[in-house]
């Protein structure tokens with residue numbers, strides 16, 4: 473019997489209510505709509521279930537992959553032979569002593585709406601980012617001049633020893649699309665706390681609507697993607713470099729450099745992970761040859 477089969481038995485015994493899926497198609501859990509099956513996926517509905525599942529896996533030397541909304545993720549066509557724990561069932565948000573505290577699986581859009589509903593300003597930029605708070609903290613998600621690091625005060629996570637740790641944001645190493653959690657994929661982010669300023673609800677709403685309109689006009693939201701494919705290289709914009717090299721609209725199989733925004737690779741129908749990888753490599757090698765700039769993927773890879 474392999475370790476994952478033992479894990480299934482253990483999870484059924486210890487947490488009978490935990491939802492488990494075997495051979496779960498990852499294409500259904502990524503915004504690219506690409507990816508073969510995950511051997512085992514758990515969908516906890518509470519922090520307690522999530523922590524118990526992670527601890528059970530660790531006892532068997534299995535390191536789970538933590539999945540939020542899969543909006544920054546390319547999963548291989550053959551899938552992932554390990555254990556995926558999807559956090560979207562952990563979605564509580566509350567106000568504690570004038571601070572907003574939210575669980576890691578909450579969509580950033582809902583978090584921004586919760587802040588607006590309480591007349592709190594500072595999270596408007598996050599409204600259009602299609603990820604969860606956990607993925608957002610991991611990537612220090614940001615847009616239009618805002619970044620999570622500007623409004624976070626602390627992050628609570630489960631470490632590799634199974635302990636719950638809370639660190640002030642200053643100790644979470646959040647920089648551009650990087651954090652303590654990109655360096656430690658074994659940490660499960662459980663919760664984060666925000667300090668937001670008191671604002672005027674109608675003005676907060678206007679700002680969110682303006683940013684949504686900007687996104688709709690500039691980004692290929694009508695096609696599946698994982699957002700910006702590459703990080704912004706120091707002193708440049710990835711999309712401008714890609715366009716300058718004549719790559720806008722170039723495709724490999726079903727994957728294409730978006731005609732609307734060259735920073736996005738889109739799935740124009742039936743794209744495989746292999747198509748996306750080959751297109752990304754083509755873009756990287758062409759941009760390096762033509763401009764001398766090395767593009768680093770922003771998108772994370774699983775199962776390759």
Ligand SMILES: Cc1cc2nc3c(=O)[nH]c(=O)nc-3n(C[C@H](O)[C@H](O)[C@H](O)COP(=O)(O)OP(=O)(O)OC[C@H]3O[C@@H](n4cnc5c(N)ncnc54)[C@H](O)[C@@H]3O)c2cc1C
Nearest residue numbers: 540541542543544603604606607608610613614615661699
């Ligand atoms: C159309 C579109 C527009 C986008 N626009 C933006 C933008 O403006 N700004 C921006 O920054 N990004 C943007 N993105 C990218 C993406 O939405 C963000 O990076 C988002 O924060 C990822 O969150 P997620 O829940 O989808 O993470 P996932 O893709 O599920 O995971 C990303 C990484 O975070 C880790 N992770 C997720 N949850 C946890 C957790 N609880 N604990 C530990 N690790 C965890 C995963 O293991 C993985 O390494 C865009 C994507 C799309 C598709």
